[in-house]
Amino acid sequence: MTEKQERILETALSLFAKDGFSATSTSKVAREAGVSEGLIFRHFENKEGLLNAILENGRQKLTVIFDSIHHLEEPKEILRRVIELPLTIDEDQRPFWKLLYALKWQADVYDDSMSNPMKDILIPVFEALNYHQPELESELVMVLMDGMASHILLKRSGNVEDIKELIFKKYDL
Amino acid sequence: MTEKQERILETALSLFAKDGFSATSTSKVAREAGVSEGLIFRHFENKEGLLNAILENGRQKLTVIFDSIHHLEEPKEILRRVIELPLTIDEDQRPFWKLLYALKWQADVYDDSMSNPMKDILIPVFEALNYHQPELESELVMVLMDGMASHILLKRSGNVEDIKELIFKKYDL
Amino acid sequence: MTEKQERILETALSLFAKDGFSATSTSKVAREAGVSEGLIFRHFENKEGLLNAILENGRQKLTVIFDSIHHLEEPKEILRRVIELPLTIDEDQRPFWKLLYALKWQADVYDDSMSNPMKDILIPVFEALNYHQPELESELVMVLMDGMASHILLKRSGNVEDIKELIFKKYDL
């Protein structure tokens, strides 16, 4: 991975996240990345290849996060970590998440591949905590996380931290 | 509003919702609506004007819904109605909602104009129910609704009805 | 000639003069004239018909001017009147002249139909005044008039009146 290659990925990610995939032209990516337009195609085959490279890049970091949670033992600790996940997205990872969420609304581009691993983590937690409907409770948490992520990524309100505390209280965490 | 004008709006809405705004060409809209491409521009000025007409159209229907909730008296009844709002989106309104949610992720296209009226409805409810942090609770409900809407509009799981019941139980509704 | 018909002619003339014939759309003419677009075509057949109507309109006024000069007897008086012709264009006739001059540079639109009558007036004048080359002198005056008209119609300098006086002096008028 050369420096220019990385600059392309970085620029494309930020533009795709800001303006959307199809509203971003390869020429704009090239211009802002300071490389020739041809280079994008040499390295990534085509525009979709560029998107895939970006997603692949991010998915790897994602796996790391999932694994770190998987290793935990205490159910409440796991639940706490899962719920606060959207809050722990740090500044330089935001474009990636924004892109991911935006793509979900674009048909046939992205498959929801992190939904199942999340369920696999949550169901055992609610079972351990003796909730009546572990699967349903898991889904509810995922709904909550989705909502939280939206609010955070779209900067809709500042007090997400407080909302998190409120949720923690409701789950007695 | 002539018949062709309406057909354009309808077709555009369904295509924008399915494939995204910028991935949908005006020529495709015209073809599927069975009108000449020029007509789109004669009636809506430009592609963005078409989008705005669609959004304006939808916003009006939205106001009707908000108003119907506003007129209710019983706090719990209001809360129930608000929470189940995402579930009451009927089939022919789905494209509008899908478009709206997709646009939120595109910068500068859509302003979140229904977030405040919603707060105005919810805060008094939680005050009446003697919750400690009415504003925070309102925001949490909105987070929940956002998550629910996503799940429904993206058909991620079938048992949203069950999730709703679970939420009702948690709010003792 | 109805009132709307006249308003179309007037508006078209001023727009054609300001922006050029092909850069002016019939829709803009209709809009500024406050009539429906269809009306232009009902009255003038097509865009070129509109132009021709404007030109025909103006040519009539032109003939009146030529005739008034033709009736004069005194050679110097004629020469004086001819030379100051460009200066006597009054404000509301300027668009017509501007259009006429602009059209000359557009191939195949306008034939230079006032060049010959002018020569017919000038040659006898210079013969009467005993100039050596009456035809050449006539052409020179026409060159001068062309230059003057440009300067006036394009508002290039304010002291056209002084230039006229200078020319008068040179021709001992």
Added chain:
Amino acid sequence: MTEKQERILETALSLFAKDGFSATSTSKVAREAGVSEGLIFRHFENKEGLLNAILENGRQKLTVIFDSIHHLEEPKEILRRVIELPLTIDEDQRPFWKLLYALKWQADVYDDSMSNPMKDILIPVFEALNYHQPELESELVMVLMDGMASHILLKRSGNVEDIKELIFKKYDL
């Protein structure tokens, strides 16, 4: 400046001069230049950019001519050279001049940037020749030149050479 780029400029100039700027489509320019239409926009941004490139191109050649006159010493020699300027336009420069003169009649397209340098040349000449009103005389010469240029560029008469001689005689050149 690649060969295709030059071919575009050349073709565009000749078409703009012949048919007018707005009556000439970029697709026609591309076709006649034997290039793809996109190339025009890649090199010149938009249609107006193409026009500006043409004008800039011509203005440079213009400066060379002005400079060559500026270097002369003898006032009468300068006056002679200035007056015969319109006659020295050679065949391949004619389209440029025709375009320039045509554009003057189109509002906001062309600023009369060569009028002042011309005055700077002429006023000292008439001062040196002891004319009473050097500035006015300069303007008159420019009026004359404008008229001459029109006559030449629009091929209105063949004996411009004779007219020039007549003018020379009047200025005792």
Added chain:
DNA sequence: GATGAATGAGTTTTCATTCAT
């Protein structure tokens, strides 16, 4: 690996013109 000229197929938009009312 990198550039940037070049393309062709498309996209958005404009426009003269027609036609039912």
Added chain:
DNA sequence: AATGAATGAAAACTCATTCAT
């Protein structure tokens, strides 16, 4: 006489992609 909805063809412009260097 007048409107304004509608069209089809063309205009301006964009864009993903290729290729010679």
